Amino acid sequence: MDQPELFPSTALSVSDLTRYLRQVFESDEVLRDVWVRGEISNFSRPSSGHIYFTLKDSGAALRAVIWKGNALRLRMALREGMSVEAHGAVTIYEPRGEYQIIVDALRLAGEGTLYQEFLRLKARLEAEGLFDPERKRPLPPVPHRIGIVTSPSGAALQDMLNTLRGRYPLAEVILAPATVQGDEAPSEIVAALKTLERQVPDVIIVARGGGSLEDLWAFNDERVVRAIAASSVPVVTGVGHETDFTLADFAADVRAPTPTGAAVIATPDVADIRVQLGVLMERLAGALGAVVDEQRALLETTRYRLQRASPLWQVQTNRQRLDDLSERARRALLTALTLDTAHFHALDGRLRSLDPLAVLGRGYAVVSDAAGKIVRSVKQVQPGESIDVHLADGSLDATVNRRVQRADND
Amino acid sequence: MAKKEKTPVEQLTYEQAYAELEDVVAVLEATPQSLDEATALFERGQALAKHCAELLDKAELRVRQLTTSEMDKPEEEAEEA
Numbered sequence: 131m132d133q134p135e136l137f138p139s140t141a142l143s144v145s146d147l148t149r150y151l152r153q154v155f156e157s158d159e160v161l162r163d164v165w166v167r168g169e170i171s172n173f174s175r176p177s178s179g180h181i182y183f184t185l186k187d188s189g190a191a192l193r194a195v196i197w198k199g200n201a202l203r204l205r206m207a208l209r210e211g212m213s214v215e216a217h218g219a220v221t222i223y224e225p226r227g228e229y230q231i232i233v234d235a236l237r238l239a240g241e242g243t244l245y246q247e248f249l250r251l252k253a254r255l256e257a258e259g260l261f262d263p264e265r266k267r268p269l270p271p272v273p274h275r276i277g278i279v280t281s282p283s284g285a286a287l288q289d290m291l292n293t294l295r296g297r298y299p300l301a302e303v304i305l306a307p308a309t310v311q312g313d314e315a316p317s318e319i320v321a322a323l324k325t326l327e328r329q330v331p332d333v334i335i336v337a338r339g340g341g342s343l344e345d346l347w348a349f350n351d352e353r354v355v356r357a358i359a360a361s362s363v364p365v366v367t368g369v370g371h372e373t374d375f376t377l378a379d380f381a382a383d384v385r386a387p388t389p390t391g392a393a394v395i396a397t398p399d400v401a402d403i404r405v406q407l408g409v410l411m412e413r414l415a416g417a418l419g420a421v422v423d424e425q426r427a428l429l430e431t432t433r434y435r436l437q438r439a440s441p442l443w444q445v446q447t448n449r450q451r452l453d454d455l456s457e458r459a460r461r462a463l464l465t466a467l468t469l470d471t472a473h474f475h476a477l478d479g480r481l482r483s484l485d486p487l488a489v490l491g492r493g494y495a496v497v498s499d500a501a502g503k504i505v506r507s508v509k510q511v512q513p514g515e516s517i518d519v520h521l522a523d524g525s526l527d528a529t530v531n532r533r534v535q536r537a538d539n540d
Numbered sequence: 541m542a543k544k545e546k547t548p549v550e551q552l553t554y555e556q557a558y559a560e561l562e563d564v565v566a567v568l569e570a571t572p573q574s575l576d577e578a579t580a581l582f583e584r585g586q587a588l589a590k591h592c593a594e595l596l597d598k599a600e601l602r603v604r605q606l607t608t609s610e611m612d613k614p615e616e617e618a619e620e621a
Contacts, residue, residue, distance in 0.1 A: 274555065282605060291603060299599035300554055306606050317614035325612045400596060407592050410561055414585040417568035421578040 145224070152222040155229065161220040166192060166231060167239050170212045175201070181208065185216060185231070193230035194218075200234050206342070213239035237343070244343050248350055252377055255352070260359045261380040267364045269384060270332045272398055275302045277331035277363065279322040282307040286339040286368075286389035293393035298400055304329050310338035315348035320357040327362050333396050334361060336378060337368040337389035349376035358382055368392025490522040508533045549587045554595045561588040 142150070155161050168185030175181050179198030184191050194216060196204070208214075217235040222228070237245075255261065276294065280287050282305065294301060306322035309315045319336070326334055336358065338346070348354060349369050355377045358365050364383040369376050372387040379385040386392035437443055482488060490496065497505040500516045511517060511530050519526040549557065564585040568578060 272555070291601065295601045299601045300595070301601060303601060303603040304606065305603065306611065314614065321612040321614040325606060325610065329606075400599075404593075404596060407558070407589060407596070410558075410565055411586075411589045413565045413569065414561070414582060414589065417565060418578055418582040421568070421573050421575065424572075425575050 144227075148222060148224045148227055152224060155221050156219070163217075164220065164231075165215050165217050167213070167215045168192065170208060170210055170214060173208060173210050183208070185214075192220075193223075193228055194233050195230055196233045196236070204236060205340075206236060206238070208236070215239050244347070248343070248377070251350060251352065252380070255355055255377060256380070260355065265359070266383045269364050269366065269396060273298075273301055273332035273396055275304065275329070275331040276396060277304050277306065277326040277329060277334040278337065279306050279308055279319060279326060279334065280337045280389070281310045284310070284339055286337050289390045290335065290337060290368075290393040293390050294397060296400075297394065298397035298403075300400070301397065304331060311341065311345050311348055316351035316353045319348060319351075319354050323357045323361060323365075331363055334363050334365045335368060335389075335392045335396055336365060336382070337392050338370070339389065340371040340374070346370050346374060346376055349378040352377075354378055355381045366392045366396050487522065490520070496520040508535055546584065549584075549591045552588075552591065554592055554599075557588045557591050557595070561585055561592065564588065 166185055168187050171184050171186055171191075173181075173183040179201060181196040181201045181204075183194050185194050186192070215237050216231060216233045217237075218231045218233040220229060220231045223230055259265070278287070278290060280290070287305070291303065294303060304326065306326045308318040308322040310319070323334065323336070336349075338349070346369060349367070358367070358378055359381040365381075366384045366386055367376070367379045367382040368386040368389040368391050369379060370388070375385075384395055386395045486496070496519075498518045498520065499505050499511055502518075503510075505511055505517060511533070513530045513532050515530050517528050517530060519528050547556075552560070564581050567573075568581050568585070573581065
């Protein structure tokens, strides 16, 4: 036993040390984000939903855990002895002092290389411009004839046909069958595409259902990519699941996430078509209505003009005018009469004052000689002649006694 | 006025009938019509629309699978891994 040092180093607790180790692991760049290849052993999936197993190879073993959330999303069935590549972070499970990898993604071993190849191919074809956005053509809004390249026995085909029946049953579908996985798939897909192009469809759908990278590999085949890029008809791809991207998808004019999605993208919805038709029918009725209204208005104008030209109208108008005039005449007459009456009274007054009999009433006399001639001058009678003196109430038989001439009357 | 020979409505495909309906509506809306002309156009339009609606109701997706003889032969190149 060594002698204790004079200044002993502090002893860490087990927890402290373990925590320290954990921090070392969790801050290490490699350990935080690593792909590990090994064989699955000691596989267990208890009711908690988490998955526990050991990844091992000939030289070492690594404990692994997939938490329930990730476990549910796994698309692969895991079995003892499977050769896999697991992605995750290595850390320490402190209570047991064990290091383990927390796995968040899993793939079959060999898929790693497959993925590398995918990336290489993608880069090469992309450099050729096969995936350029400018090359992408718009889809026809109404496809009368739809071509489909897919497996005749897959669920993808049935899903697409059901979708098309619901959305756009007016279309004609031409199916060019092809195997969609395995070695024969690429050449069959290419042949199917070429055949279909000769049928001159409005759009071609290339589809297959979901699968692993290996299953979908035919759609990364260079021949298929080139055939799609060279197609004379716009191509919609619907390969795998939403998250699967194959090189065929990049070369297509439109990529759909799934086969059903491809059928949807390629077609208008018949419901929209019905609405369109309805709108057009409304416009038709509206347009006719407008013409009728216009004609009715024209009729009204003409009828009015007709009315104005009719004899009855003339009569009515003239009657009105007549009434107008008589009214004016009456008023004028009234005014005239009123004036005349005044005038008349004035004249009458004057006349009355000129009445000879009235003069007599004032004391003047009218003298007439024996012959009845009115005497106006003293020279007309001699003294001794008989004269009549007329007064207002009678006359006097008189004799002229003497004549007196007024001096200033000569 | 010379009138176009009009195909009987029943013989038209949906696309043809719909296209003609659009034309009819456009003419009816844009140009002044006599009541006779307008009525004639309207009746043609109605027949077209009715035909379209019937086609939509009765439409059944036609599916044809190409036979092996119609298909191109796949190229039989040996593919290198």
